Amino acid sequence: MVLPAWMPTVVEAIYFIAAVLFIWGLKRMSSPRTARNGIIWAGIGMAAAIVATFFLPGMHNLPLMIGAIVVGVVLSWIVGRRVPMTAMPQMVALFNGMGGGAAAAIGAVELIKFNAALMLVPDTSPIQPEAWVNVAVHLSPVELVLAFLGVLIGAVSFTGSLIAFAKLQGWMDRRFVFPLQRWVNLAIFAAAVVCGALALAAGIEGHAFAWGLLVGFVVLSLVFGIAMTLPIGGADMPVVISMYNAFTGLAVAFEGFVLQNEAMIIAGMVVGAAGTLLTQLMAKAMNRSLGNVLFGNFGGGGGAGESQEIAGALKPIDANDAAVMMAYAERVAIVPGYGMAVAQAQHKIWEFAKLLIARGVKVKFAIHPVAGRMPGHMNVLLAEAGVPYDLIADMDDINPEFPNTDVALVIGANDVVNPVARTDKSSPIYGMPILDVANAKNVIVIKRGRGKGFAGIENALFYADNTRMLYGDGQAAAGELVAGLKTLDV
Amino acid sequence: MITGFLALYIFMLAAFTGYEIISRVPVILHTPLMSGSNFVHGIVLVGAMVALGHAETPVEITIGVIAVLLAAGNVAGGYVVTERMLEMFKTSKPAAGEKK
Numbered sequence: 001m002v003l004p005a006w007m008p009t010v011v012e013a014i015y016f017i018a019a020v021l022f023i024w025g026l027k028r029m030s031s032p033r034t035a036r037n038g039i040i041w042a043g044i045g046m047a048a049a050i051v052a053t054f055f056l057p058g059m060h061n062l063p064l065m066i067g068a069i070v071v072g073v074v075l076s077w078i079v080g081r082r083v084p085m086t087a088m089p090q091m092v093a094l095f096n097g098m099g100g101g102a103a104a105a106i107g108a109v110e111l112i113k114f115n116a117a118l119m120l121v122p123d124t125s126p127i128q129p130e131a132w133v134n135v136a137v138h139l140s141p142v143e144l145v146l147a148f149l150g151v152l153i154g155a156v157s158f159t160g161s162l163i164a165f166a167k168l169q170g171w172m173d174r175r176f177v178f179p180l181q182r183w184v185n186l187a188i189f190a191a192a193v194v195c196g197a198l199a200l201a202a203g204i205e206g207h208a209f210a211w212g213l214l215v216g217f218v219v220l221s222l223v224f225g226i227a228m229t230l231p232i233g234g235a236d237m238p239v240v241i242s243m244y245n246a247f248t249g250l251a252v253a254f255e256g257f258v259l260q261n262e263a264m265i266i267a268g269m270v271v272g273a274a275g276t277l278l279t280q281l282m283a284k285a286m287n288r289s290l291g292n293v294l295f296g297n298f299g300g301g302g303g304a305g306e307s308q309e310i311a312g313a314l315k316p317i318d319a320n321d322a323a324v325m326m327a328y329a330e331r332v333a334i335v336p337g338y339g340m341a342v343a344q345a346q347h348k349i350w351e352f353a354k355l356l357i358a359r360g361v362k363v364k365f366a367i368h369p370v371a372g373r374m375p376g377h378m379n380v381l382l383a384e385a386g387v388p389y390d391l392i393a394d395m396d397d398i399n400p401e402f403p404n405t406d407v408a409l410v411i412g413a414n415d416v417v418n419p420v421a422r423t424d425k426s427s428p429i430y431g432m433p434i435l436d437v438a439n440a441k442n443v444i445v446i447k448r449g450r451g452k453g454f455a456g457i458e459n460a461l462f463y464a465d466n467t468r469m470l471y472g473d474g475q476a477a478a479g480e481l482v483a484g485l486k487t488l489d490v
Numbered sequence: 491m492i493t494g495f496l497a498l499y500i501f502m503l504a505a506f507t508g509y510e511i512i513s514r515v516p517v518i519l520h521t522p523l524m525s526g527s528n529f530v531h532g533i534v535l536v537g538a539m540v541a542l543g544h545a546e547t548p549v550e551i552t553i554g555v556i557a558v559l560l561a562a563g564n565v566a567g568g569y570v571v572t573e574r575m576l577e578m579f580k581t582s583k584p585a586a587g588e589k590k
Contacts, residue, residue, distance in 0.1 A: 022533070023511070026511045026523070029515075029522065029523050029576070030511060030515040031516075032516070032518065035576045039526055039529070039572045042526065043569055043573075046529070046533065050536060053540065056540065058544065059539070059540075059543035059544070060543055060544065060545070061543060061551060061554070062543075064555055065555075068555050068562060069539075071562070072558065072560065072561070072563040073562045073566040074566075075563060076562070076570070077566045080567045080570030080574070081570055085574070085575075088525070088575060092524060092525050092568075092571060095571065096568075098561070098563040099560070099568075101557075101560040102534045102535070102537075103537070105538065105541070105553050108553050112547075112550055112553070113544070113545075142497075245524055245527060248531050248534075249527065249531045252533065253504070255537055256533075257497055259537050261540065263536060264534065265497070267530050267531060269501050270527075270530065271528075272505065273505035274508035274509065274527050275508075276509075277508070277512045278520060374520065374521045376518050376523075379521075394518075
């Protein structure tokens with residue numbers, strides 16, 4: 001295919017427009033009203049950039065390329081469409097990992113081409129400046145460094161995200177720890193860096209490097225991604241996924257620099273920065289530093305002092321009584337957590353809330369920033385069920401209201417309502433901001449069993465005098481509550 | 491050709507842009523936004539296409555195809571998931587009527 005000489009300029013222009021659309025789209029996504037529109041703009045930019053790329057000069061392997069695009073798009077389109085809303089966090093992890101893997105693969109291809117080109121040049125050490133002209137694929141030292149960094153970061157993001165996916169999907173044990181794990185991980189990382197640095201040093205000097213170094217670098221980077229993610233508990237996964245999201249962005253930006261592709265540089269860097277900030281926001285919501293998440297010992301080793309004894313007993317309540325209690329309350333706050341997501345109870349809960357509202361009860365949904373598996377996870381689920389977002393309150397808004405709340409209905413939330421976070425210094429979650437549900441006049445907790453929460457910590461709220469436990473699957477319990485309300489009206 | 495400090499400026503400005511955009515986002519949009527930015531770095535597909543388009547040896551082509559496959563998955567999956575999340579955010583106007 002012979003392309004006109006002005007084609008590259010047109011492609012560049014389209015890349016520029018795409019970069020503008022990405023930033024514009026992300027900006028639109030920052031408000032609920034315009035968010036939907038934002039992703040569509042970004043999508044248009046993406047489609048334009050992809051189509052434009054076919055018209056770059058000197059593109060080969062087009063049938064293979066189109067085939068791979070079609071397969072990749074169709075497969076993940078189907079998966080993305082079919083998964084239930086509760087599985088969204090792991091889907092983000094999965095697709096993010098794929099992006100990281102792609103960035104690493106691009107870096108690998110570029111490095112292979114560079115090295116193969118170097119091998120054809122007679123090995124005068126160090127290479128003379130004029131000899132570089134003969135090297136078919138020339139990467140400047142900066143490009144070389146970024147190519148290696150991109151491979152490292154992308155590979156870590158790839159395998160790390162896949163592990164995060166497997167954990168959230170329930171395919172893997174939540175944590176995997178062994179003695180000296182940190183040192184083993186450090187050794188893997190150091191080995192990867194050494195391999196990379198040796199190859200890099202040779203490349204900058206103009207020597208071809210041994211293929212084994214590149215292979216070792218890639219493999220060790222992949223292994224490090226796995227090793228780094230294995231010991232992290234499921235409760236911390238949102239932070240980790242967000243971090244890998246930022247990693248992939250960075251890797252894309254670096255490889256974009258190697259390929260001299262401005263759209264990749266801008267989009268990758270924007271995501272890298274945005275993802276980094278988002279990661280910090282999430283870690284802050286859990287009152288933990290990123291270092292603590294990555295290298296901390298959440299629930300491991302058992303902390304220093306023994307945790308405080310929790311006095312009292314669990315007091316069960318039956319669904320009818322609970323329904324009556326809320327039917328005659330003035331203010332009810334519903335506090336959903338991951339348990340609601342698992343039980344797919346959001347529709348039933350909203351049905352119940354609508355009945356309460358119809359009776360004149362003031363109902364609010366109280367959302368902890370990290371309830372569920374990701375910030376905003378609960379909002380997404382409630383929105384899916386049709387809950388208007390003016391009924392949904394953030395932690396800071398609702399916390400002062402709990403003392404005036406007659407009934408707080410906790411469904412499937414645990415650690416985020418555990419008062420131990422305020423009172424018990426030896427608790428691993430001490431200092432984490434919580435919803436002050438315990439201040440409500442009455443608390444009803446819908447819970448499947450007597451087990452502990454995700455963090456494996458006993459919850460003092462469940463033993464409080466004003467707390468009643470409603471045992472059962474979230475959806476079934478919500479159904480019984482609805483039935484209980486309906487009998488009142490007969 | 492992007493070189494040296496020009497690249498550094500681009501990196502810096504893009505980083506500030508990303509930082510600014512996110513810092514004004516309400517908590518309820520964090521998950522969709524993470525998903526949205528996940529979609530945006532799907533631009534890696536463009537790079538994967540370039541890498542495959544210039545690949546010559548079987549090894550390069552194989553890795554290139556893997557890159558394109560993965561990147562295409564990132565783009566399509568990222569879009570679908572983000573769009574599904576966002577289509578649930580309805581304005582509160584009709585819902586307010588529902589209360590009565």
